[in-house]
Amino acid sequence: MPTENLLHPRRTTLDGFRVMRSGLVVALVVAAALVPQMTHNQYYLGVAFQAEMLMCLALGLNIVVGYAGMLDLGFAAFFAIGAYTTGILSTKDHWSILASIAPGVVIAVVSALIIGFPTLRLRSDYLAVVTLGFGEIIQTIAINLNQTGGPTGIYAIPALTFGSVVVESNTGYYYVFFVLVLVFAIFSTRLRGSRLGRAWLCIREDEDAAKAMGINTNHYKLYAYVFGAVLGSITGSLYAPALTAISPASFGFSESLLIVMAVAIGGLGSIWGVMFGAAVVEIFPEVFRSFAQARLLVFGVALVILMVLRPRGLFPERAFQVVGARIRRRFDRPQGSATLQLAGDVLVGPGDKT
Amino acid sequence: MTAVLETDHLSLQFGGVNALSDVSMQIGEGSLYAIIGPNGAGKTSFFNCLTGYYRPTSGAVRFQGSEVTGLDAAKVAGLGVRRTFQNIRVFPKMSVLENVLAGGHLRATSNLLSIVVASPGFRRTERQLHEEAMSSLEFVGLADQWNNLAGDLPYGMRKRMELARVLIADPVVVLLDEPAAGVSSVEREELSRVIQRIHDRGTCVVMIEHDVDLVMEIATQVTVLDNGRIIASGLPQDVRTNPDVIRAYMGRDRK
Numbered sequence: 192m193p194t195e196n197l198l199h200p201r202r203t204t205l206d207g208f209r210v211m212r213s214g215l216v217v218a219l220v221v222a223a224a225l226v227p228q229m230t231h232n233q234y235y236l237g238v239a240f241q242a243e244m245l246m247c248l249a250l251g252l253n254i255v256v257g258y259a260g261m262l263d264l265g266f267a268a269f270f271a272i273g274a275y276t277t278g279i280l281s282t283k284d285h286w287s288i289l290a291s292i293a294p295g296v297v298i299a300v301v302s303a304l305i306i307g308f309p310t311l312r313l314r315s316d317y318l319a320v321v322t323l324g325f326g327e328i329i330q331t332i333a334i335n336l337n338q339t340g341g342p343t344g345i346y347a348i349p350a351l352t353f354g355s356v357v358v359e360s361n362t363g364y365y366y367v368f369f370v371l372v373l374v375f376a377i378f379s380t381r382l383r384g385s386r387l388g389r390a391w392l393c394i395r396e397d398e399d400a401a402k403a404m405g406i407n408t409n410h411y412k413l414y415a416y417v418f419g420a421v422l423g424s425i426t427g428s429l430y431a432p433a434l435t436a437i438s439p440a441s442f443g444f445s446e447s448l449l450i451v452m453a454v455a456i457g458g459l460g461s462i463w464g465v466m467f468g469a470a471v472v473e474i475f476p477e478v479f480r481s482f483a484q485a486r487l488l489v490f491g492v493a494l495v496i497l498m499v500l501r502p503r504g505l506f507p508e509r510a511f512q513v514v515g516a517r518i519r520r521r522f523d524r525p526q527g528s529a530t531l532q533l534a535g536d537v538l539v540g541p542g543d544k545t
Numbered sequence: 546m547t548a549v550l551e552t553d554h555l556s557l558q559f560g561g562v563n564a565l566s567d568v569s570m571q572i573g574e575g576s577l578y579a580i581i582g583p584n585g586a587g588k589t590s591f592f593n594c595l596t597g598y599y600r601p602t603s604g605a606v607r608f609q610g611s612e613v614t615g616l617d618a619a620k621v622a623g624l625g626v627r628r629t630f631q632n633i634r635v636f637p638k639m640s641v642l643e644n645v646l647a648g649g650h651l652r653a654t655s656n657l658l659s660i661v662v663a664s665p666g667f668r669r670t671e672r673q674l675h676e677e678a679m680s681s682l683e684f685v686g687l688a689d690q691w692n693n694l695a696g697d698l699p700y701g702m703r704k705r706m707e708l709a710r711v712l713i714a715d716p717v718v719v720l721l722d723e724p725a726a727g728v729s730s731v732e733r734e735e736l737s738r739v740i741q742r743i744h745d746r747g748t749c750v751v752m753i754e755h756d757v758d759l760v761m762e763i764a765t766q767v768t769v770l771d772n773g774r775i776i777a778s779g780l781p782q783d784v785r786t787n788p789d790v791i792r793a794y795m796g797r798d799r800k
């Protein structure tokens with residue numbers, strides 16, 4: 192552990208750190224926005240927007256698993272609900288894609304309440320089993336109903352339109368999901384900085400103690416589950432037109448597991464971590480396509496190594512702070528008692544641990 | 546003196562064990578009430594019954610005159626009955642400041658929309674809550690620790706953080722389960738001062754404490770539990786000289 196702040200050796204830590212971090216955020220967002228300008232390879236663009244889509248799903252699941260600490264192994268169910276609602280309404284009833292988001296969300300919320308209300312009181316391991324079952328049920332329904340197109344699914348889903356603008360290219364969907372990732376990330380950050388986020392973390396850390404704070408733990412667990420469902424369903428509704436065809440195979444246990452992996456690899460509860468984890472989970476197996484049959488094995492080994500080396504994820508959650516500058520100035524001792532972390536490296540102010 | 550917190554023939558059984566038998570206690574407004582007794586006497590179980598963590602087998606708990614027996618722990622906390630835990634329970638992966646903010650959960654009233662758009666109203670409520678959390682931390686002498694993870698604090702500081710977390714809720718009654726257990730004598734002095742200051746603010750304090758000297762020094766009233774029963778109750782100096790207490794509690798402790 193470095194004993195002095197390597198980035199600002201002279202200055203004390205907090206504000207310099209914040210400026211640097213904001214700069215980094217802007218640079219990353221701009222770089223991501225320029226991806227379609229850097230390549231016209233449709234395959235790369237396809238992988239890129241699939242990565243964004245997985246980021247959206249991971250941000251949704253992060254509220255459930257990362258914040259509230261409830262293991263949900265059937266998250267793809269909500270993704271499926273959004274995708275199928277939009278698929279059915281847009282092909283059979285000629286709804287616009289945007290309009291079909293709302294009924295998808297409503298169905299997702301109602302199912303989250305029906306599944307969540309009786310089961311969220313259970314301990315986390317039981318919860319994992321129930322959510323796993325729910326994921327399987329939704330996939331089975333999709334395979335067996337006529338309205339959902341059976342095992343072949345739904346095809347010829349119309350394009351997403353905003354007024355007269357029609358989104359058809361991979362580049363177009365890249366930007367649509369780019370905005371969605373931003374919106375979900377900001378939404379998650381806002382929730383995290385409010386009583387909701389704090390209540391979720393308290394439940395994750397110690398549910399009995401959370402009750403002593405006056406937190407109605409059953410309600411807050413249900414809120415987390417419902418918020419996750421909403422984000423999952425919205426992502427599904429936009430996924431349907433992006434691929435133009437959906438089938439039950441895309442919404443099974445393996446998809447749920449992929450989302451859990453994205454959250455766990457990146458770092459439970461950490462928004463940057465979760466987004467990065469999603470990118471890794473999506474892009475890594477593509478990079479190793481040359482290994483052909485063995486690529487999943489290689490991926491699996493890489494994951495095991497990663498989890499041994501960094502059990503809390505690549506970008507573990509930091510202590511959360513949205514504190515007014517006034518408070519910070521008043522209470523941060525000049526030599527800085529704060530321990531700050533960026534990308535897992537601990538940057539410590541001089542004179543730490545007095 | 547009117548009772549803030551009152552139990553009426555409270556009994557609690559675990560299988561064949563009588564953790565509490567027929568405990569009736571009146572905790573008056575403005576008192577600094579101490580509950581003492583040997584290990585396993587039922588003190589923590591009594592707190593758990595008062596705060597909705599255990600449901601008593603029979604008997605009643607009343608808070609400010611209305612019955613709260615069997616109410617959910619979160620509801621009881623919401624009424625203004627706040628507690629600490631014997632084996633400290635902090636939220637380790639949250640900062641010290643966030644731990645205290647969590648204690649003020651019910652005072653952060655912003656609705657979802659104002660949270661999501663970060664409305665001026667939301668910002669104002671949060672800023673105010675942050676200020677109050679920092680004052681609570683200052684009150685217990687931990688303001689400079691605000692940005693550290695609670696799980697990284699040494700034992701004594703965690704105990705004080707738990708106090709700050711209770712205080713931000715502006716409670717009516719504070720229940721402290723062995724606040725001075727396991728801390729150094731310096732920390733003990735500090736804790737005793739903090740507890741007295743809480744009492745001086747007009748908050749009713751109930752504490753379980755093994756340290757008889759501490760109890761005799763600051764308590765206004767003492768009840769002694771042994772084997773789930775009240776064996777003595779009264780002013781500290783009276784209880785101290787009570788032969789039953791000497792036999793049951795002091796005697797056994799020395800053995």
Ligand SMILES: Nc1ncnc2c1ncn2[C@@H]1O[C@H](COP(=O)(O)OP(=O)(O)O)[C@@H](O)[C@H]1O
Nearest residue numbers: 559562564582583584585586587588589590591
């Ligand atoms: N959850 C529980 N399950 C079973 N027995 C318990 C439980 N909680 C307390 N007891 C029993 O009740 C008695 C009183 O315990 P406790 O209230 O912790 O005593 P004290 O706090 O005075 O040391 C003990 O015999 C203990 O074993």
Ligand SMILES: [Mg+2]
Nearest residue numbers: 588589590631
């Ligand atoms: Mg005890």
